[in-house]
Amino acid sequence: ARLEDSVKKTVAENPVVIYSKTWCSYSMEVKSLFKRIGVEPLVIELDQLGAQGPQLQKVLERLTGQFTVPNVFIGGKHIGGCTDTVKLYRKGELSTLLSELDID
Amino acid sequence: ARLEDSVKKTVAENPVVIYSKTWCSYSMEVKSLFKRIGVEPLVIELDQLGAQGPQLQKVLERLTGQFTVPNVFIGGKHIGGCTDTVKLYRKGELSTLLSELDID
Numbered sequence: 001a002r003l004e005d006s007v008k009k010t011v012a013e014n015p016v017v018i019y020s021k022t023w024c025s026y027s028m029e030v031k032s033l034f035k036r037i038g039v040e041p042l043v044i045e046l047d048q049l050g051a052q053g054p055q056l057q058k059v060l061e062r063l064t065g066q067f068t069v070p071n072v073f074i075g076g077k078h079i080g081g082c083t084d085t086v087k088l089y090r091k092g093e094l095s096t097l098l099s100e101l102d103i104d
Numbered sequence: 105a106r107l108e109d110s111v112k113k114t115v116a117e118n119p120v121v122i123y124s125k126t127w128c129s130y131s132m133e134v135k136s137l138f139k140r141i142g143v144e145p146l147v148i149e150l151d152q153l154g155a156q157g158p159q160l161q162k163v164l165e166r167l168t169g170q171f172t173v174p175n176v177f178i179g180g181k182h183i184g185g186c187t188d189t190v191k192l193y194r195k196g197e198l199s200t201l202l203s204e205l206d207i208d
């Protein structure tokens with residue numbers, strides 16, 4: 001519950017949040033996508049948190065139904081993974097979501 | 105040296121070999137690419153080999169200069185990772201390599 005609250009707080013207080021793993025190419029792709037469009041996400045590297053990493057990953061699954069990384073939130077809303085985010089980008093919907101947040 | 109010899113033997117005796125990790129999307133992509141073109145690779149899942157997984161990964165780095173997965177061999181030749189393999193496929197060169205092996 002503590003960890004769950006901390007996730008809710010994190011995604012509420014940060015416009016773009018990516019739960020990631022440093023050595024994962026899908027995580028790299030989504031991080032560099034946001035960089036390309038000039039947005040700086042808050043990145044949480046689950047493989048760098050010791051025992052808390054796997055715990056966080058389970059909490060995220062409980063909160064979003066998604067166990068995999070990358071796990072992307074925009075404006076507190078769960079977006080999905082790499083494929084989902086790239087799809088939104090290609091449809092032009094990513095910039096719409098971001099513009100609603102006053103960060104681009 | 106024993107592990108190195110076993111890798112050399114494996115890639116010499118099997119037309120297509122993929123060193124992979126089960127939960128890695130890039131590994132999944134390259135496995136399904138070969139499946140789509142009707143080729144059945146020998147897949148070695150490094151995350152399912154206990155302590156030998158990381159050892160094999162280091163041996164592969166010594167042999168190929170590549171530490172990352174997926175690590176793809178065709179006809180005993182080191183091809184590269186997911187991006188390299190997809191590139192070859194798009195250039196039409198993958199089927200050329202495979203046809204030289206009498207397996208497509």
Ligand SMILES: N[C@@H](CCC(=O)N[C@@H](CS)C(=O)NCC(=O)O)C(=O)O
Pocket residue numbers: 021024026067068069070080081082083084127128129130
């Ligand atoms: N279609 C999803 C695939 C997500 C996925 O399979 N992620 C893998 C890593 S690439 C994963 O989280 N595997 C389990 C793990 O690393 O704990 C996406 O685009 O994000």
Ligand SMILES: N[C@@H](CCC(=O)N[C@@H](CS)C(=O)NCC(=O)O)C(=O)O
Pocket residue numbers: 023024025026125128130171172173174184185186187188
């Ligand atoms: N461009 C390379 C990327 C390879 C890569 O970064 N692989 C990651 C997993 S997606 C890796 O091996 N990370 C270190 C590890 O898993 O031990 C490819 O297309 O294969």
Ligand code: FES
Pocket residue numbers: 023024025026027127128129130131
């Ligand atoms: S771990 Fe390979 S793409 Fe995520």
